[in-house]
Amino acid sequence: MQLGPYTLPNALFVAPMAGVTDRPFRKLCKRLGAGYAVSEMVTSRPDLQDSLKTSRRADHAGEPGPIAVQIAGTDAAMMADAARYNIERGAQIIDINMGCPAKKVCNQWAGSALMQDETLAIGIVEAVVAAAAPHGVPVTLKMRTGWCAEVRNAPAIALAAEAAGVQMLTVHGRTREQGYQGLAEHETVAHIKSRVKIPVVANGDISSPQQARDVLQRTGADAIMIGRAAQGRPWIFREIGHFLATGEVLPPPDLAEVKAWLLDHLEDHYNLYGEYTGVRSARKHLGWYALALPLPLGAAAVFRSRINTLTTAPAQLDCVRESLDAWASALEEKSTREDHWKLAA
Numbered sequence: 001m002q003l004g005p006y007t008l009p010n011a012l013f014v015a016p017m018a019g020v021t022d023r024p025f026r027k028l029c030k031r032l033g034a035g036y037a038v039s040e041m042v043t044s045r046p047d048l049q050d051s052l053k054t055s056r057r058a059d060h061a062g063e064p065g066p067i068a069v070q071i072a073g074t075d076a077a078m079m080a081d082a083a084r085y086n087i088e089r090g091a092q093i094i095d096i097n098m099g100c101p102a103k104k105v106c107n108q109w110a111g112s113a114l115m116q117d118e119t120l121a122i123g124i125v126e127a128v129v130a131a132a133a134p135h136g137v138p139v140t141l142k143m144r145t146g147w148c149a150e151v152r153n154a155p156a157i158a159l160a161a162e163a164a165g166v167q168m169l170t171v172h173g174r175t176r177e178q179g180y181q182g183l184a185e186h187e188t189v190a191h192i193k194s195r196v197k198i199p200v201v202a203n204g205d206i207s208s209p210q211q212a213r214d215v216l217q218r219t220g221a222d223a224i225m226i227g228r229a230a231q232g233r234p235w236i237f238r239e240i241g242h243f244l245a246t247g248e249v250l251p252p253p254d255l256a257e258v259k260a261w262l263l264d265h266l267e268d269h270y271n272l273y274g275e276y277t278g279v280r281s282a283r284k285h286l287g288w289y290a291l292a293l294p295l296p297l298g299a300a301a302v303f304r305s306r307i308n309t310l311t312t313a314p315a316q317l318d319c320v321r322e323s324l325d326a327w328a329s330a331l332e333e334k335s336t337r338e339d340h341w342k343l344a345a
């Protein structure tokens with residue numbers, strides 16, 4: 001897939017998730033088969049640009065390109081400045097957030113709240129495109145299907161955004177009103193895909209290789225974007241890639257392999273956040289990993305409560321090493337026992 005001057009290696013994208021898809025996690029997803037990732041949203045408010053949180057989000061050192069940065073805000077001039085600010089700091093693609101339903105964003109009339117006011121929404125798109133174009137930086141837009149069930153205006157916004165110069169659209173198949181309730185629908189994505197010429201990305205509730213194939217087939221979308229299903233399971237991208245290429249389902253990854261990925265993830269995480277914050281913010285990732293792995297009964301809960309008591313990087317790393325080794329031997333024993341019974345039968 002082509003996005004401006006960039007040829008993406010595949011059509012499997014990591015969704016931006018604030019507090020989750022930071023640079024270390026995006027790098028791991030890309031290593032495990034994702035073709036593209038968008039940063040967590042960065043505020044357009046200039047007074048917050050130098051905050052630790054925002055400057056960490058604007059640091060892309062070592063991430064394989066293209067570097068896509070998502071900006072969120074309510075004011076066209078501020079959004080244009082935010083685009084320029086991030087381009088100066090290495091953004092190669094600017095994504096506009098019109099998808100986030102969080103109160104913090106919506107109360108300021110940003111995120112998916114922008115879909116309520118099409119004139120404002122397109123004004124922002126035009127300003128950001130005008131700011132990015134002199135640098136040759138493509139602008140993309142991520143939105144929901146509309147504000148509420150009665151106002152599913154994503155197709156209208158898609159057409160206007162395309163006319164304003166947006167080069168790719170991502171659609172999460174829920175309205176703003178739905179939050180994360182109910183199931184995502186992809187008919188609106190299919191409809192948008194049939195109306196615009198720019199690439200369209202389908203997003204929402206894709207959590208298996210089979211669903212990925214079905215959504216691609218049903219919508220005709222150019223790519224799919226995966227969010228929550230990648231939490232604790234970044235190898236989902238290689239599973240989907242393999243399934244789309246061969247029709248075969250990959251077995252779950254080997255725990256020795258997972259151990260190496262987790263330890264690399266943690267080292268990268270501590271490097272970005274420092275030990276104090278890093279150890280604490282890594283806990284949620286470790287909890288998700290434990291839930292995603294095929295572990296002995298009760299092992300995930302024991303692991304999570306142990307991880308939550310540890311406060312240093314060496315202790316956290318040791319706990320991960322020991323736990324993964326113990327789970328690997330438990331699984332090996334179980335399969336040896338099963339093989340033994342199979343042979344005996």
Ligand SMILES: Cc1cc2nc3c(=O)[nH]c(=O)nc-3n(C[C@H](O)[C@H](O)[C@H](O)COP(=O)(O)O)c2cc1C
Pocket residue numbers: 015016017018019020040041070097098099100142172203204205206225226227228229
């Ligand atoms: C914890 C969390 C944080 C999110 N943060 C963002 C964000 O910063 N920007 C954005 O456009 N969407 C954000 N989203 C929405 C996701 O990008 C995605 O559209 C949504 O989760 C649906 O996809 P999924 O079903 O694959 O998770 C967030 C979602 C979650 C769960």
